[in-house]
Every structure is written in C-alpha cells, then in structure tokens.
Amino acid sequence: MNAPHQPSPTLLDLAGRSVPRYTSYPTAPHFTSAVEGTVYGGWLDQVQDRGEPISLYLHVPFCRTICTYCGCSTKATLRDDPIRAYADTMRQEIRLLADRLGPVEVEHLHWGGGTPSILPPDCLEMLVRELSDRFRFRQDMKHAIELDPRHVTAEGARQMAGLGINRASLGVQTLDADVQEAIGRIQPLPVVAAAFQALRDAGITAINADLMYGLPLQTCQTIRETARQTLALEPTRLAIFGYAHVPWMKSHQKLIDPTALPGIAERIRQATAARKSLLEGGFVEIGIDHFARPEDGLAVAFRSRTLRRNFQGYTVDGAETLIGIGASSISRTPFGYAQNAADVHGWRRAIKAGQFATRQGKAFEGEDRMRAAVISDLLCFFEFDLVEVSERHGFPAQSLAADVGRLAPLVQAGWVEIDGSRIAIRSQRHEVARIVASEFDSYLGHGGRHSSAV
Ligand SMILES: C[S@@+](CC[C@H](N)C(=O)[O-])C[C@H]1O[C@@H](n2cnc3c(N)ncnc32)[C@H](O)[C@@H]1O
Ligand code: SF4
Structure with a gap:
C-alpha cells in the first residue's frame, strides 16, 4: 500500500x-529460441486434432519507400523481383502448413505489412488461389488487407474485390501538409479520398482508417482537422495510434527531429482531442485505440463481450489459432506463440529446406x-x-x-x-x-x- x-x-x-x-x-521480448520448428510443428498437429477453424495472417514486408516514423517490420524496394521471390516462398510456406494442418476451415484472413498491395497482381491472385485450394474458406470469411492510400488504384481495388477481399485498412496518419513533410509521407486529402472512392466503387465498403498523434509538428488543431476530414470520408472503423518513437529498434526514426516531437503532456492533449473528435463524429470507443460506428461488428463485439485483442489490435476473430505466414510473422496457438525468422533470407532458407522457419516463441506455462x-x-x-x-x-x-x-x-x-x-x-x-x-x-x-x- x-x-x-x-x-x-x-x-x-x-x-x-x-x-x-x-x-x-x-x-515478444520474452520469446526465446526454445520454440523452434519442431515445437511449432507439434503444436500444429494438436491444432489439427482439435478440428477448430483457424485464422491466417500473411506478412508482406515491402514498401516502395520507408516513412521515417514507421515502426513496422518492412523494407524498401523499387524492384518487383524480390517481391516475386518472396511470394514464391510464401506459396511454399502455405503448402508446408497445409500439409500439417489439413484442409482446416479459415475464419479470418488478414494481409499486413509493410504494404501487401505491393504484391504484383498475378502474385496476389496466385497466393489467394493457393490458400483457397489448400484450406476451406468459410462462406462468411473476413478477408482484410492493409493499404497505403498513395498506391490504391481503381484496377487494383477491383482485383482485390474479385479475390474476395472485403475489408481494407488505409494508413491516413495525418492530413496536415507540414506534418506529412516531417514524416516523409506526402499524401494530400484528394489522394486519400480517391483511395476511399476506388475501394467503394469496387464494392469494398468496410474501410478502416489509421490516424496517428504524437508525430513531429503535430498539434491538437491539426489532429482535429485531420479527424474532421477523415470522418467526412465515412470510414466504418478508425484507429488512433500514438507515435511510438523507438529509434533504438528502428534506426530510420533517427531521421525524425526529436525536438519537433510533442512531450508527454502534449501527447495526452492530442490523444484527448482525437478521441473527442471521433466521439462527437458518432463513433464509439473500442478498447485503447480503436473506434467504430455503433453498428459495426467491432462495436457489437464490444457490447456482447466477444471482442478480442490480437497482433492487429482489436478483432471479432474468435479463432483460438492464428497462423502467421511470411518473415517475422507471429503465430498464436492454444499452446503458445511462435515467430518466424525476421530476416527474409533466414526465413526462405528454412522454408526451401521444407522446414518451418520458427526462430523464437513462448510456450504458455504456469x-x-x-x-x-x-x-x-x-x-x-x-x-x-x-x-x-x-x-x-x-x-x-x-x-x-x-x-x-x-x-x-x-x-x-x-x-x-x-x-x-x-x-x-x-x-x-x-x-x-x-x-x-x-x-x-x-x-x-x-x-x-x-x-x-x-
Ligand atoms: C503496416 S502500416 C499500414 C499500411 C500501409 N503500409 C500504410 O502505411 O498506409 C500499419 C499502421 O501502423 C501505424 N504505425 C506505423 N508506424 C508506427 C509507429 N512508429 N507508431 C505507432 N503507429 C505506427 C500506422 O498508423 C500504420 O497505418
Ligand atoms: S508506414 Fe506503411 S508505407 Fe510507410 S514504411 Fe511503414 S509500412 Fe511502409
């Protein structure tokens, strides 16, 4: 006391x-090398025995350029060859997993990154076909993708909808020109609005927007303005993430001028301003950083106490097992967590040798x-x-x-x-x-x- x-x-x-x-x-900092491929394989055997539906997370760690604030596991490439090679290894990993799990039912499928829509259209199609051939997609499967609004095209949106993608998350972050300049990500409002429109025209109407506070040069005023402009685009869900400044882990964040970052008291004010704008805009608060329209599935799950927290934040996903595919991806099974090698070469070496690429994890105990x-x-x-x-x-x-x-x-x-x-x-x-x-x-x-x- x-x-x-x-x-x-x-x-x-x-x-x-x-x-x-x-x-x-x-x-994750408490994951250890005690969980490697054979341990993970044993867990998958038990998942198969349980016969329950699973969810899948596919990690695509590529972007065209790196935004200086980025905390995600990704790297820049202007060429398609490394992305094609990556997709090919993903296909092999899907086969390895399916051989172990059998044609289990899939409840949720989520493409994250990085920027998964960077996959050339034929690669995205090949991977979705591979998944649907090897696993059983539930009739009402939630199929989501994270998108960078600067790279959403009408054609790309139509292709995604054609492949069954029914939810998209757009990284809006800030719509203020000075803040965009300070974080190395120029995307004026018309670019973001065009991305919303392309998705809607293609039939993808469940659209999330990610916003951020605590970015260099951000103020309560610019946050309120970004919130107002984003609400006018009518997303169904919003996330507001506080900028995590971790330059000891993400060296490109050293490009951010620390003197332009708001202090803790200002961060509290910014978080409060953002929250107030969204509540006044008719959204309800979900957990620590998400907001949804009252009729949205997340809000319903909050009210019925079925809401869950996972690596993507908050979800309605009820599956006990989430299988991660791709370098650095983390799987959650009823027995513990298993994370793939973070470096693409190490991940590929294991998969090419016909082994799981698990490098670390944590078995549940005590x-x-x-x-x-x-x-x-x-x-x-x-x-x-x-x-x-x-x-x-x-x-x-x-x-x-x-x-x-x-x-x-x-x-x-x-x-x-x-x-x-x-x-x-x-x-x-x-x-x-x-x-x-x-x-x-x-x-x-x-x-x-x-x-x-x-
Ligand atoms: C994989 S990215 C989204 C997809 C796409 N690459 C984009 O940037 O639009 C996931 C989200 O993480 C959030 N994020 C990225 N870096 C962050 C950081 N350092 N701190 C807090 N949130 C961050 C951003 O809101 C971003 O939209
Ligand atoms: S914020 Fe998105 S686009 Fe920017 S580097 Fe990170 S993952 Fe890539």
Missing part, C-alpha cells in the same frame, strides 16, 4: 511510463493463460472479475493478490475501482489501461524496452 504521505500518481506520471501494447501476452485473459479483459472491456478469471483457469483468486495490491496507488488516485472481485478502470483511458494491465504482467522488468503508455 502507498504510505499516506505519498502523493497519488498523476496522469502525467502514468503516461510517461514505458509499458507494452499487449497485442500478445507474454509479449499462470500465463490466466494473466493473458486478465490483460485482454482490461484492454478490451476495462474491467475483469478476479474470481471468475482465476477459477476459469484453475487457480485460487489469491494467486493474483499481490498484483491487485500493486493497484493501491491507482485506486487511491481514483483511476481504478475494486468492488468485491470486480476490478474496473474508472476512466476508460488507454494510458491507464496499459498501466493497469502491466501490473498483471509477471515478466515485466525482466527485459524489453517499450514506448510510453501514451
């Missing part, structure tokens, strides 16, 4: 803390699943029931007593409420949610460096 004379933490204290985003638990459920509930619903979660995982509620005890300063500050066995974050603020979740992370403090909570 806090000594009585100790001041309660302020939002500013909390927001500056370095904590994970919890798109997995345990988080209290991992229970803690993952607590963290997921906190980030999806801002509350959890201590007795319900611990009983469901076969542990006494006492096993989380020390973690709950650490919440005392947050309770004292009025951020967290403990009512019987129900623990709730009073203000549904993302900065607080990540901090509260981190108190249940038994690995934190044992390695890994993260971005700030806001």
Whole structure:
C-alpha cells in the first residue's frame, strides 16, 4: 500500500511510463529460441486434432519507400523481383502448413505489412488461389488487407474485390501538409479520398482508417482537422495510434527531429482531442485505440463481450489459432506463440529446406493463460472479475493478490475501482489501461524496452 504521505500518481506520471501494447501476452521480448520448428510443428498437429477453424495472417514486408516514423517490420524496394521471390516462398510456406494442418476451415484472413498491395497482381491472385485450394474458406470469411492510400488504384481495388477481399485498412496518419513533410509521407486529402472512392466503387465498403498523434509538428488543431476530414470520408472503423518513437529498434526514426516531437503532456492533449473528435463524429470507443460506428461488428463485439485483442489490435476473430505466414510473422496457438525468422533470407532458407522457419516463441506455462485473459479483459472491456478469471483457469483468486495490491496507488488516485472481485478502470483511458494491465504482467522488468503508455 502507498504510505499516506505519498502523493497519488498523476496522469502525467502514468503516461510517461514505458509499458507494452499487449497485442500478445507474454509479449515478444520474452520469446526465446526454445520454440523452434519442431515445437511449432507439434503444436500444429494438436491444432489439427482439435478440428477448430483457424485464422491466417500473411506478412508482406515491402514498401516502395520507408516513412521515417514507421515502426513496422518492412523494407524498401523499387524492384518487383524480390517481391516475386518472396511470394514464391510464401506459396511454399502455405503448402508446408497445409500439409500439417489439413484442409482446416479459415475464419479470418488478414494481409499486413509493410504494404501487401505491393504484391504484383498475378502474385496476389496466385497466393489467394493457393490458400483457397489448400484450406476451406468459410462462406462468411473476413478477408482484410492493409493499404497505403498513395498506391490504391481503381484496377487494383477491383482485383482485390474479385479475390474476395472485403475489408481494407488505409494508413491516413495525418492530413496536415507540414506534418506529412516531417514524416516523409506526402499524401494530400484528394489522394486519400480517391483511395476511399476506388475501394467503394469496387464494392469494398468496410474501410478502416489509421490516424496517428504524437508525430513531429503535430498539434491538437491539426489532429482535429485531420479527424474532421477523415470522418467526412465515412470510414466504418478508425484507429488512433500514438507515435511510438523507438529509434533504438528502428534506426530510420533517427531521421525524425526529436525536438519537433510533442512531450508527454502534449501527447495526452492530442490523444484527448482525437478521441473527442471521433466521439462527437458518432463513433464509439473500442478498447485503447480503436473506434467504430455503433453498428459495426467491432462495436457489437464490444457490447456482447466477444471482442478480442490480437497482433492487429482489436478483432471479432474468435479463432483460438492464428497462423502467421511470411518473415517475422507471429503465430498464436492454444499452446503458445511462435515467430518466424525476421530476416527474409533466414526465413526462405528454412522454408526451401521444407522446414518451418520458427526462430523464437513462448510456450504458455504456469499462470500465463490466466494473466493473458486478465490483460485482454482490461484492454478490451476495462474491467475483469478476479474470481471468475482465476477459477476459469484453475487457480485460487489469491494467486493474483499481490498484483491487485500493486493497484493501491491507482485506486487511491481514483483511476481504478475494486468492488468485491470486480476490478474496473474508472476512466476508460488507454494510458491507464496499459498501466493497469502491466501490473498483471509477471515478466515485466525482466527485459524489453517499450514506448510510453501514451
Ligand atoms: C503496416 S502500416 C499500414 C499500411 C500501409 N503500409 C500504410 O502505411 O498506409 C500499419 C499502421 O501502423 C501505424 N504505425 C506505423 N508506424 C508506427 C509507429 N512508429 N507508431 C505507432 N503507429 C505506427 C500506422 O498508423 C500504420 O497505418
Ligand atoms: S508506414 Fe506503411 S508505407 Fe510507410 S514504411 Fe511503414 S509500412 Fe511502409
């Protein structure tokens, strides 16, 4: 417990803390080489035995140029040859996986990156055909792709729709010309509007837009203006990501002038301004950084408590198994996480040799699943029931007593409420949610460096 004379933490204290985003638990810095191809293969055998539907994530780590703020796993190429070679290896990886899993049903298929639409049209078609030949696509399969608005064409949109793609995520980030200049990504409003139009004309009407705050030169005013212009384009979902400045991991971010970056207090103001604009625009808040129209599936899942958190953020995907395909992709199975080699050459070498390219991961052990459920509930619903979660995982509620005890300063500050066995974050603020979740992370403090909570 806090000594009585100790001041309660302020939002500013909390927001500056370095904590994970919890798109997995345990988080990636705690993956080890103990999980390699044979361990992963054994997990896939058990997935096949369970006979449940799976989801697929295909990672395409290429872009035409690198935006200086980018935190994704990608690299620049102006030539198509490396992309074609990559697609060819992806096809072999799909075959390896399908040989192990059998013709299992697919619930969700997600293309991420990088910029997956950089795949030449014949490669994209070849890969979708390969997947649909080897697996069983559910009739109502959600088929999503991440797109860079600067590279969306009417023809490309028609091709994607023809292949069954029914949701697109566009990286809008900011529509302010000075901020675009500062992040090396020039995409004026008409370019973004044309991308929306091309997708709609092709029949892809479920369109997400990613926005960002905390970028160099950004202000509350430019954020409100970007939000207003983006809302006018009528996306169905919006994400607002705080710029994660991690130059020790992403060396191109060193090109960003650190003196042009907003400080923590300004980041809080920007996040608040963005959130207010979207709520006033008729969107509802989903978890820590997503917003959706009230009738959208994410909002429905939030209300019916079926919302889930995964590597793509928030999802309605109910599959227990998410198989990652491509360099650096992460798979989640009911037994643990497995990550492919991050370097394309290492990944290709393994696949060409007929082996899984798993380089690291984490088998669930001890209290991992229970803690993952607590963290997921906190980030999806801002509350959890201590007795319900611990009983469901076969542990006494006492096993989380020390973690709950650490919440005392947050309770004292009025951020967290403990009512019987129900623990709730009073203000549904993302900065607080990540901090509260981190108190249940038994690995934190044992390695890994993260971005700030806001
Ligand atoms: C793979 S990218 C999106 C697709 C496409 N490559 C594009 O940029 O439009 C995924 C999203 O991650 C977010 N993002 C990228 N770098 C980030 C960073 N350093 N901090 C926070 N969010 C970031 C951006 O909002 C981006 O739209
Ligand atoms: S933000 Fe998107 S387009 Fe820019 S480098 Fe990252 S993945 Fe590529």
